Amino acid sequence: MTGHDVFLPMPLMVVSSGIMVMLAATTWRRSVERSFVGSMVTLVLALAVMGYHTGRMPDTGSSLFIQDWWAGYTAILTIFSSLCILLMAWRDAGHDRTTLVDEYPLLFMLGTLGALAMVFSANYMSFFLGLEILGISLMGLAAFRHRSFMQGCEAAMKYLILSGVSSAILLFGIGLAYGITGSLRFIPPIAAGDMPAALPVAATVMILVGMFFKLSAVPFHMWLPDVMEGAPVPVAAFLAVVSKIAIFASLVRYFGTGNQPPFFDDILSVVITLTILGGNLLALRQTSLIRLLACSSIAHVGYLLIAFLCPGRLQSGAITIYLLAYTASTLGVFATITAFAIHEGPDGTAIMQWKGLFFSRPFLASAMSLMLLSLAGIPPGIGFFAKFEIVATGVEYPRGLLLCVLMIGSIIGLYYYLNIIRMMMTAPSLPSPRQNRHARPELTVLVIVLSMIVVIGGLLPARAIHSLLPAPAGPPAVQDRMVP
Amino acid sequence: MNPLPALVLLPLMGGVLAWVAGRMRAPINPSTSWWVVLATLSVETLILGMVTFAHRAHAGPWLEHFSMPWIPAMGIAVRLDMDGLSLSLIWLSLILCFLCVFLATRQVTAHAGAFHFLFLATLAGIIGTFLATDLFVFFFFWELMLVPMFVLIAAWGHEDRQRAAMKFFMFTQGSGLLMLLSILGLVMAHDRLTGVLTFDIFTLAQTPLSPALSMLLMLGFFTAFAVKLPVVPVHVWLPDAHTQAPTAASVLLAGILLKTGGYGMIRFNVMLFPDAASRFAPIAMGLGVAGILYGAWLSCAQDDVKRLIAYSSISHMGFVLLGIFSGSAMGMQGAIMQMLAHGLGTAALFVIAGAIQDRLHTRDMNRIGGLWAAMPRLSGMGLFFAVASLGMPGLGNFTGEFLVLLATWHVSPATATLAAIGLVPAAIYALRMVNRIFLAAPRAGLPSLEDFPVRHMAVLGCIMTFLIVLGLYPQPFRTFSVPSPLSVTASQEDHTP
Numbered sequence: 001m002t003g004h005d006v007f008l009p010m011p012l013m014v015v016s017s018g019i020m021v022m023l024a025a026t027t028w029r030r031s032v033e034r035s036f037v038g039s040m041v042t043l044v045l046a047l048a049v050m051g052y053h054t055g056r057m058p059d060t061g062s063s064l065f066i067q068d069w070w071a072g073y074t075a076i077l078t079i080f081s082s083l084c085i086l087l088m089a090w091r092d093a094g095h096d097r098t099t100l101v102d103e104y105p106l107l108f109m110l111g112t113l114g115a116l117a118m119v120f121s122a123n124y125m126s127f128f129l130g131l132e133i134l135g136i137s138l139m140g141l142a143a144f145r146h147r148s149f150m151q152g153c154e155a156a157m158k159y160l161i162l163s164g165v166s167s168a169i170l171l172f173g174i175g176l177a178y179g180i181t182g183s184l185r186f187i188p189p190i191a192a193g194d195m196p197a198a199l200p201v202a203a204t205v206m207i208l209v210g211m212f213f214k215l216s217a218v219p220f221h222m223w224l225p226d227v228m229e230g231a232p233v234p235v236a237a238f239l240a241v242v243s244k245i246a247i248f249a250s251l252v253r254y255f256g257t258g259n260q261p262p263f264f265d266d267i268l269s270v271v272i273t274l275t276i277l278g279g280n281l282l283a284l285r286q287t288s289l290i291r292l293l294a295c296s297s298i299a300h301v302g303y304l305l306i307a308f309l310c311p312g313r314l315q316s317g318a319i320t321i322y323l324l325a326y327t328a329s330t331l332g333v334f335a336t337i338t339a340f341a342i343h344e345g346p347d348g349t350a351i352m353q354w355k356g357l358f359f360s361r362p363f364l365a366s367a368m369s370l371m372l373l374s375l376a377g378i379p380p381g382i383g384f385f386a387k388f389e390i391v392a393t394g395v396e397y398p399r400g401l402l403l404c405v406l407m408i409g410s411i412i413g414l415y416y417y418l419n420i421i422r423m424m425m426t427a428p429s430l431p432s433p434r435q436n437r438h439a440r441p442e443l444t445v446l447v448i449v450l451s452m453i454v455v456i457g458g459l460l461p462a463r464a465i466h467s468l469l470p471a472p473a474g475p476p477a478v479q480d481r482m483v484p
Numbered sequence: 485m486n487p488l489p490a491l492v493l494l495p496l497m498g499g500v501l502a503w504v505a506g507r508m509r510a511p512i513n514p515s516t517s518w519w520v521v522l523a524t525l526s527v528e529t530l531i532l533g534m535v536t537f538a539h540r541a542h543a544g545p546w547l548e549h550f551s552m553p554w555i556p557a558m559g560i561a562v563r564l565d566m567d568g569l570s571l572s573l574i575w576l577s578l579i580l581c582f583l584c585v586f587l588a589t590r591q592v593t594a595h596a597g598a599f600h601f602l603f604l605a606t607l608a609g610i611i612g613t614f615l616a617t618d619l620f621v622f623f624f625f626w627e628l629m630l631v632p633m634f635v636l637i638a639a640w641g642h643e644d645r646q647r648a649a650m651k652f653f654m655f656t657q658g659s660g661l662l663m664l665l666s667i668l669g670l671v672m673a674h675d676r677l678t679g680v681l682t683f684d685i686f687t688l689a690q691t692p693l694s695p696a697l698s699m700l701l702m703l704g705f706f707t708a709f710a711v712k713l714p715v716v717p718v719h720v721w722l723p724d725a726h727t728q729a730p731t732a733a734s735v736l737l738a739g740i741l742l743k744t745g746g747y748g749m750i751r752f753n754v755m756l757f758p759d760a761a762s763r764f765a766p767i768a769m770g771l772g773v774a775g776i777l778y779g780a781w782l783s784c785a786q787d788d789v790k791r792l793i794a795y796s797s798i799s800h801m802g803f804v805l806l807g808i809f810s811g812s813a814m815g816m817q818g819a820i821m822q823m824l825a826h827g828l829g830t831a832a833l834f835v836i837a838g839a840i841q842d843r844l845h846t847r848d849m850n851r852i853g854g855l856w857a858a859m860p861r862l863s864g865m866g867l868f869f870a871v872a873s874l875g876m877p878g879l880g881n882f883t884g885e886f887l888v889l890l891a892t893w894h895v896s897p898a899t900a901t902l903a904a905i906g907l908v909p910a911a912i913y914a915l916r917m918v919n920r921i922f923l924a925a926p927r928a929g930l931p932s933l934e935d936f937p938v939r940h941m942a943v944l945g946c947i948m949t950f951l952i953v954l955g956l957y958p959q960p961f962r963t964f965s966v967p968s969p970l971s972v973t974a975s976q977e978d979h980t981p
Contacts, residue, residue: 317557358639378657379628388620388664392558395668396675403665411658418634418653422646425639462555 018042155230170210356428498524506597666704712745731838775802818887825880
């Protein structure tokens, strides 16, 4: 493989060159606004060149990157989420000139680059590089508030250590896999020759554990609420959305949709059960909205994994629409939180602060309720149809136990989502002081756009169901019967 | 033009209009949104009247049919069909909405626009539920109507409203998930046999199922409907929700929302799984009798007027359950009659209880008393509807209960006897309520109370007339409101993709 014919999807190119331009610009003169504008322009450009690539895909399947419907779809989701998050972060830049510098958008861009690399990767090397780029920039982002908020450092430290441990486990697994197959191709290792049978299992399990760490599935979830709480709100959104999409996309790419190793089923069933129940139960008693969202995002990963575990003709549609629903609704919640936050006032991270919002700011409260109901799976939000699809895959495959877990989880989830809505409906005890809300039209637009996605996606979901999953790898392929 | 989608969409659009009107600032009259609601309901009634009295183009038992593909990849289409059962229940809904609009929603002054929007949105969800013949669409509406109702209770209710609203939402949504599992189980079973993914109940009704599976699927549906109806072990949300809801929401809840449970049992339990339903009938009838006795018993012990009416609803709904599962056409007709009569009577009682609460600011019967002298019109109405509720011959409830008891007697005389015993406490609680509120010695220090004005009396008089007609001349309603069998498709040209 020589330099000139490296297969490289264009969005990756655009984002990396954009970052380089931004770095160069920073050495010349620092400007937060310019960095923000630069990163948004870069992201929009990256969206525009989606689907193009340089070089030629080698027939041997040994390329670093791959480009197919699944990669494209998740890349679009990633870039779109990053755009939304940059819009949310703009506010921080607007009024906090002492601490916020143009590294803030730059780190977001680096994180997006890492996520994109993971989404497009077809090789252990590129996957791991992407993972580390994402992880290290997230660490910087998580610590961004450390001057004003002590927990910022704690969050970054926690993230550093736990992410380091999980990366080490993952890397060990990758090493084992390489030892077994002698190839860096991004597929589960299969034992060949006189290799001990336990070796591929060990490798797969280690890679799986590493991924679960990043995905914050339950036995490996404890870092997520702390880190999200300590990080600034847009960074928390980045953690909850972009990094999860990227790692889930890689998980699906790695294990494929076809036949999975036999032990896989049991491990995943246990993890899913723990994830759904654990995430929802943890969320029940939270008083911080960000922690609650962190726990609920853990639970949503559990629902997504159910669809991942049920191969069938509905699987593809379920995963795509659930990812879209989760992304739009979660971003919507975070956008509402940012829009709620008032300079030198409540920042919207404690649930108590939302009391009586229906009376003081009905638009925000309605948007928030819509997003929460969508997350809970109530019509007319897109989350309703997404949950319906997940249950449909579960019923089709039959997975009775997981469906019971999903039901219990959904009921618990409904409780804490409704609790927030209830809080917003409680009449405030004292009349809310009329804060001087400085106009933030970009956030209003963002909230409206996300609400429209949620509602239109919920009413007309037919367009969002497509067979996008990568074709199952490996010789005994079970063909995906679904037609788009 | 097909009237069915208009029936569903019209309240929704009217609601949005009402909301906008409510948010307008002066010089627009604050009661504009109320007028918008009235206009919406009038147009809706006009459409419904046209559907009812229009000349049928085709002969089948289904009156109207509408179909439009929605999510072709899943075999989901917006299928709406109307038969006599749904038509009569929609008429009931509209009548009760008029009752609310004339007697209850005008008192709402805080955020009236939003209130009216939610009110009409609930109505849209309920009408959609009555019309949908695609299981996904049915489930969509089933869940959709919960949200506005939740907000109505949680934002405009009485002192303990939020707990009640949460309880209501959690119970119905949780059981709804069970129904979702059953729906998908049925669809997938059909898919496995025929390779066609569809949610059309006419097609799904033909699916051959093993006895065990059909029982399981039927139980999923039954649980969801049992929570709504409510059937005894899962009734706990009802007294709280009914008590705490604002008057208009109480009327909607007791008058129509409970009927969606009964409607669902008829259409989706008995007609979709006839075998499983007949095997399950003894248990269901046992639960029905338990509901009749338990509801009536608890009703006797209440001091709160609205709570008393709520428990009496549980008792009356026991008759509905008994009739539906009695397995005979007569029982089914009795159940439907009972649903219609209970909807009218209980709604009126809730309106009266709400009016008392507005005037005296209490629902505690120990603190209300002797209203007859102060408010003769309201008290007279209260007496009439209380007597209707205890099953006075000549009124609608009696017809329903009589038919149900007769049908049950053919199946199991013991059950019928037990159910009939439930009528004794019914007389006790109804008369006790009348005694304590209206007939007792007037309480000292009653503020001067305003009686019902004539126009309120006229509206309640209409409800009275309906009840009397149902009681004296039930035959046309009996034949008219019979549910159409699923073996007869509504339309020859089926739009299944």
